[in-house]
Amino acid sequence: MKKFILSLVCLTMAGIALAQNATLPQNITIKALDGSSVQTSALQNDGKPMIISFWATWCKPCNRELNTIKEVYEEWQEETGVKLIAISIDDARSATRVKPHVNGNGWEYEVYIDQNQDFKRAMNVVNVPHTFVVNGKGEIVWQHTSFVEGSEEELLEIVKKAAAESAE
Amino acid sequence: MKINYKHYTLLALMACAGLGANAQGIMGGHVTGNIQLDGQISSADSIIGAQDVPEKLLMNARADILYTNGDFSAGMRFEAYQNPILGFNAKYKGQGIANYFASYNGERLSVTVGNFYDQFGSGMILRAYEDRYLGLDNSLLGIDVVMRPFDGVTIKALAGKQRYYWEYGAGLVRGIDGEVNFNSIIKSMADSKFRFTMGAGFVSKYEDDQTIPYPENPSFKLNLPLNVGATAIRADLSYGNWGLQCESAFKGQDPSIMNDYIYRKGQAQMINLTYSQKGLSANIQAKYVDNMSFKSVRSESGEMLYINYIPSITKQHTYAFLSMYPYATQTTGEMGLQADLMYKFKKETLLGGKYGTDIHLNGSVITGLDTSRIGGAGTYGYTTAGFTPGELYYADASLEVAKKLNSKLKLTCTYGYQIFNPIVEGHHGDLHHNHVVVGDLTWKLNKKNVLRFEAEWMGSDSKYDSNVDDKRCGDWIMGLVEYNFTSAWFVSLSDQYAYNDGVGNYYNLSVGYTHGATRLQLGYGKQREGLLCIGGVCRQVPASNGLTFSLTTSF
Numbered sequence: 001m002k003k004f005i006l007s008l009v010c011l012t013m014a015g016i017a018l019a020q021n022a023t024l025p026q027n028i029t030i031k032a033l034d035g036s037s038v039q040t041s042a043l044q045n046d047g048k049p050m051i052i053s054f055w056a057t058w059c060k061p062c063n064r065e066l067n068t069i070k071e072v073y074e075e076w077q078e079e080t081g082v083k084l085i086a087i088s089i090d091d092a093r094s095a096t097r098v099k100p101h102v103n104g105n106g107w108e109y110e111v112y113i114d115q116n117q118d119f120k121r122a123m124n125v126v127n128v129p130h131t132f133v134v135n136g137k138g139e140i141v142w143q144h145t146s147f148v149e150g151s152e153e154e155l156l157e158i159v160k161k162a163a164a165e166s167a168e
Numbered sequence: 169m170k171i172n173y174k175h176y177t178l179l180a181l182m183a184c185a186g187l188g189a190n191a192q193g194i195m196g197g198h199v200t201g202n203i204q205l206d207g208q209i210s211s212a213d214s215i216i217g218a219q220d221v222p223e224k225l226l227m228n229a230r231a232d233i234l235y236t237n238g239d240f241s242a243g244m245r246f247e248a249y250q251n252p253i254l255g256f257n258a259k260y261k262g263q264g265i266a267n268y269f270a271s272y273n274g275e276r277l278s279v280t281v282g283n284f285y286d287q288f289g290s291g292m293i294l295r296a297y298e299d300r301y302l303g304l305d306n307s308l309l310g311i312d313v314v315m316r317p318f319d320g321v322t323i324k325a326l327a328g329k330q331r332y333y334w335e336y337g338a339g340l341v342r343g344i345d346g347e348v349n350f351n352s353i354i355k356s357m358a359d360s361k362f363r364f365t366m367g368a369g370f371v372s373k374y375e376d377d378q379t380i381p382y383p384e385n386p387s388f389k390l391n392l393p394l395n396v397g398a399t400a401i402r403a404d405l406s407y408g409n410w411g412l413q414c415e416s417a418f419k420g421q422d423p424s425i426m427n428d429y430i431y432r433k434g435q436a437q438m439i440n441l442t443y444s445q446k447g448l449s450a451n452i453q454a455k456y457v458d459n460m461s462f463k464s465v466r467s468e469s470g471e472m473l474y475i476n477y478i479p480s481i482t483k484q485h486t487y488a489f490l491s492m493y494p495y496a497t498q499t500t501g502e503m504g505l506q507a508d509l510m511y512k513f514k515k516e517t518l519l520g521g522k523y524g525t526d527i528h529l530n531g532s533v534i535t536g537l538d539t540s541r542i543g544g545a546g547t548y549g550y551t552t553a554g555f556t557p558g559e560l561y562y563a564d565a566s567l568e569v570a571k572k573l574n575s576k577l578k579l580t581c582t583y584g585y586q587i588f589n590p591i592v593e594g595h596h597g598d599l600h601h602n603h604v605v606v607g608d609l610t611w612k613l614n615k616k617n618v619l620r621f622e623a624e625w626m627g628s629d630s631k632y633d634s635n636v637d638d639k640r641c642g643d644w645i646m647g648l649v650e651y652n653f654t655s656a657w658f659v660s661l662s663d664q665y666a667y668n669d670g671v672g673n674y675y676n677l678s679v680g681y682t683h684g685a686t687r688l689q690l691g692y693g694k695q696r697e698g699l700l701c702i703g704g705v706c707r708q709v710p711a712s713n714g715l716t717f718s719l720t721t722s723f
Contacts, residue, residue: 027273148654150612
């Protein structure tokens with residue numbers, strides 16, 4: 001038991017010591033809503049910040065988050081140039097419902113399906129929702145798991161900061 | 169598969185590969201990972217049937233460490249079950265390096281050696297995956313190669329053995345799969361409204377011979393196929409607002425404990441039609457599964473060593489009473505139909521009001537197959553009457569209305585009706601007919617304080633019978649109050665109580681703290697016995713009673 005806790009602590013410290021601003025993994029295959037394959041290197045926003053949000057059709061807080069941001073997305077885009085990329089982790093049970101779900105909700109986001117969860121694993125996502133902010137250089141500058149009404153304001157502050165840095 | 173020198177050597181090799189890359193001038197690289205701890209301090213409770221836990225504290229822990237440097241990555245996972253928490257198989261007891269891999273991910277080629285996860289199409293013939301909350305891990309230990317020779321074409325080839333708790337199953341799994349996206353390879357189709365992707369795969373399993381006596385005459389043994397093949401073809405088409413996905417899978421003779429060693433071939437068919445536009449979406453799905461349990465070890469009857477994955481098409485409900493009777497696919501044979509409709513009444517209309525109203529309708533019916541028996545082990549088993557439905561297994565219908573009342577209040581009301589046949593969980597008995605009503609109110613007091621209330625009622629014609637001991641029977645009520653201070657803190661208090669024809673009182677108090685990607689949660693109370701469904705997979709968990717804690721973090 002002692003050994004095990006010790007090794008966990010060591011691993012955590014090694015992780016924190018080495019964790020600089022990680023960048024997005026480049027060559028992981030995800031699916032666009034039309035069924036075609038896309039590499040994660042294609043997730044770009046011309047040097048402006050991106051929000052990458054892992055979600056699922058069956059996840060209530062994820063849907064609350066994406067529906068809440070929908071109301072203010074246009075303002076956010078005008079203000080910061082941000083782009084939201086929604087990565088669905090729905091598996092075979094519900095993956096076919098992703099496209100109707102997105103259209104039905106009227107989401108104007110870029111949406112991909114990570115059915116084999118390769119991207120989810122590479123980003124160390126444990127639970128959904130899990131939201132990342134990526135700055136103009138492609139570095140992950142912030143992440144958060146869980147969503148409650150009102151926390152979109154905090155997200156906007158982070159995005160504004162990332163946008164200001166990108167503009168420098 | 170505990171820690172041994174082999175693993176240290178491999179880790180050393182991985183580290184060297186990383187350092188080597190640095191030495192060649194590709195400086196940097198990142199270490200990322202995630203850690204999860206789940207613990208229970210449990211005490212026995214005869215009313216809800218919680219078992220006495222002699223070691224008092226049960227704990228699961230895992231840490232994934234991932235090193236990435238450009239196109240190269242390597243990782244390992246440490247797991248410890250000291251001892252496994254309730255609901256996890258006792259075979260997990262122990263600790264060690266459960267998973268390790270090294271991977272090159274180039275633009276045109278990806279190669280992974282070690283443990284890997286992959287799937288062909290939707291997984292009807294192959295899906296190596298894990299669900300950490302259900303204790304499922306079918307990762308393959310071997311080699312996985314993915315080639316993208318030009319845009320729009322993907323070819324996968326893989327071989328390996330499947331994880332079985334701390335060991336690996338004896339069966340060898342090999343597979344090849346190809347997928348073509350016609351909009352990428354045919355230039356004139358690049359901007360077409362018509363989108364078309366097709367794919368096909370083949371999987372073969374090899375397992376040594378063993379002696380299974382022929383029951384009609386035990387001096388004979390079954391002539392078992394050592395190689396079992398399965399193949400699938402799939403298509404994904406869309407035109408404007410319309411979409412169509414279909415997949416068809418076939419499996420050769422595969423006598424196993426799952427089908428009582430019959431020699432019937434297997435098949436699965438799935439078709440899904442969708443229509444969607446802004447504010448409206450509809451989807452209808454049909455499924456047919458016949459003798460499609462495909463495992464890498466023929467004598468394994470538990471939840472592990474599945475090569476394929478055939479999901480349930482029923483809706484994944486999230487409210488407690490609606491998900492109390494989850495439906496798990498009967499891979500031995502079933503057919504079903506499912507439909508979904510989502511509509512948004514626009515703002516400033518009669519039903520939309522100031523903020524608009526969302527409605528969501530859903531229905532599904534699943535039945536067994538209409539079969540005629542031929543014989544038992546060593547025979548073709550049975551014949552079917554084509555696509556004729558058999559006994560009713562499950563049906564449900566639900567209507568959900570979600571409405572923002574004003575800038576602070578949001579209300580969701582749901583009504584659901586379910587018919588559940590206990591035979592799908594291996595019990596005989598009457599059908600359960602349940603009505604469920606849920607009200608869910610979110611009250612945003614201000615920017616930082618949010619309250620949520622949930623009330624549920626379930627009326628059922630089922631009655632608790634101590635011989636069957638199904639603790640879901642009877643009529644139930646439930647209340648839940650949740651307070652959130654920003655997305656950092658929450659406290660929730662809930663109680664589920666059987667007021668008629670049932671037994672049990674499940675109260676729970678939970679407190680959670682989230683900071684960035686770190687989340688700590690403490691709970692005290694009683695956990696319901698029954699099937700636990702997360703991410704579309706269901707398995708039985710026993711009741712627990714006491715203190716639980718959970719920590720997850722990513723870095």
